[in-house]
Amino acid sequence: MNAPSTSAANAVDAAPPGGYASPQRLLRVAEQSGPIARGEVGRALRRWGLAELIPDAGMIVSELVANAVTHVRTLGPVRDRRIGLSVRRLPEGVLIEVHDAGSPLVVPEPPDLWDLEENGRGLLIVAALTDGAWGTSPRPGAPGKVVWALLKEPAPATPPAHPVLPTPMSRT
Template sequence: MTGTLAEDVKAAPTGPQRYSDGYSPRDTTPSRARRDVTLCLRTWGLDGLVDDAQLIVSELVTNAIRHTRTRRIGVSVTRHPEHVRIVVTDTSRTLPAPAPAVPDAKAGRGLQLVDQLATGWGSDRLATGKRVWVELTTDKAPS
């Protein structure tokens, strides 16, 4: 052995920062998920993303409650160098589709709002249901 222990030990990369939690489908779940995502983004210093993230999380979690029979909703936020990815999972394998725009409609515009706020979004079927993901660029957030 030629070096000291400190010279031989290398730090392992830790990957992106991530927060995740699971929720039961209750009336209070969207507000709890909004609160948790807000706390996460503020902890990371990404306050500029909070308003958009709150609307997006509220819409996706509410959709999971209203349009599926899921017993569990997962929410995760992952911070990458250029963007934040928000993922909402549920046990339904039916992928979301934006409703056609109806001028006087009182509901049904949520995914259109998500589309306008997000840098990108989509959904994927999983063996256990689906995931709906949304990306927000971090250039909206102060450094």
């Protein structure tokens, strides 16, 4: 696998595939935001018959919601403290979007993976799980931004060209 990219050139000011849309669900900024968001995404994937994407999608949404919670908490009390969540099935794949009213995301330089620093790994995980298909852009008409990640759908299993016949049992 190539090293996942977290570079600014890749991700900043990249509108989500399909363009900007209002979030489907608003979540409170709370301890339970992550589990609630994971549940929402998991139910959508099950509905679409894409349950095998649940582990990766769960990690992605956890990282994005954790970041949104951190950054919305830095705002003053009068600001919009809800986090927006959408999960949409597009021709390009499953798009997860997390909206928050916090300051723009300044994508940091990729951290040194051998560094013992424990923070600064979340977006690297998102980049790795999406093969670099993630981004962030300002929300049109509202303060804050959307951070999105696109998971490719698994290719449908193709039946073997020739039917595999059971091996006859040998008689001795």
